[in-house]
Amino acid sequence: MLDIATAYNKYGFLGNDFLTWLWFLIETDQNITQIIEYKDPVTLEIGNSLVLENTLGDKSKEKITIKGDQAGLEEGTTALKKGAKVTEINLVCRLGQEEEYTFTIKGESFNITGLKTPAAGKDGSADEIEGMVLEKALLLFRITRVIDTLFLQYLEQRISDDWKNNGLQQMRKWIYND
């Protein structure tokens, strides 16, 4: 295994590429349940924020932040056409009929912020704390498993022989609205 700091800097782009691909999956209504082979239906939506970054010729960076519940993402697609990548995205993920999670994930670090899970018990008495912890733990492991599986699926596609002729072409079609 590489030195952690070196690996963090060298392969941070994989996370940003992955988030860009996720946006593509969402916008083109791809079947997430099928992609990650999950037992219950899984849906993803863009939440209330999207951040893109574009490294310019002189190594300076252009950052595009789109925020708001009903914000249009046109500026984001324009940035994509200039070569920008998604570096941070707020997502709404529904697992099965009842579980809804919202969170923001950063591509480079996979840090998760603002994570709202379905409520884990409401009682709050001392006897119930263990039950609440276990329920919350289950929810956290469930959502991180979905993220991990999606990321590993993305990598599987990226290293597949038909990525350039299939996966990448589909993304370009979406970006250029063909």
Added chain:
Amino acid sequence: MGFLSATLSMSRYHIQNKFENEPMEQVRNGLIKNAIPKLESEYEEISAGWTPFESPFLPDFEKFSFVFGTYFMFSLRIDKKSIPAKLVQKQMAIEIEKKKEKSGRDLVSKNEISEIKEMVMDVLMHKMPSIPNVYDVLWNYETADLFLLTTQKAANEFFETIFVKSFTLKPIRIFPYTLVETKSAFSDPQKDRIMTLTPLHHLR
């Protein structure tokens, strides 16, 4: 209890290696040995240590459990004294004035100023209470997964240092590269291909 709050932030770790025997005892000992002191040190700027999840301000692992079902759950507490710059500035002005009056001189030398500053910082550090910050830790020992409920760099660094010191196990932060190395079922040739990937070129 940040863990049970409606909204949370977290960073993730993979714990490399396992204890040779009695994990629960080893964890208990590590937590007790490296618990945050019950009494605040008057002069230390920062102190950090473990505390029970259910009792962040009374670090008693005999009274409160760190085992929740199949998980280990406890908290990292970092107490920090923070002296506002304006307060230092004010105390310095007062002390410099006192020095001038005492010496009968109009000027105070550079050396005297640094002595005054040291004394002012000592006095303020002694008087100033620490501000505690508590970050919950959820550890699934069997799967080697750990969640630390913060994404603050300084807290992550404290956590990594104190974790190794307490348990002699290495926490590896999960990000794209380490996720492939620790959580994927990719074969070595597949991993090699991933490592040769370059940033996606989606422009035509």
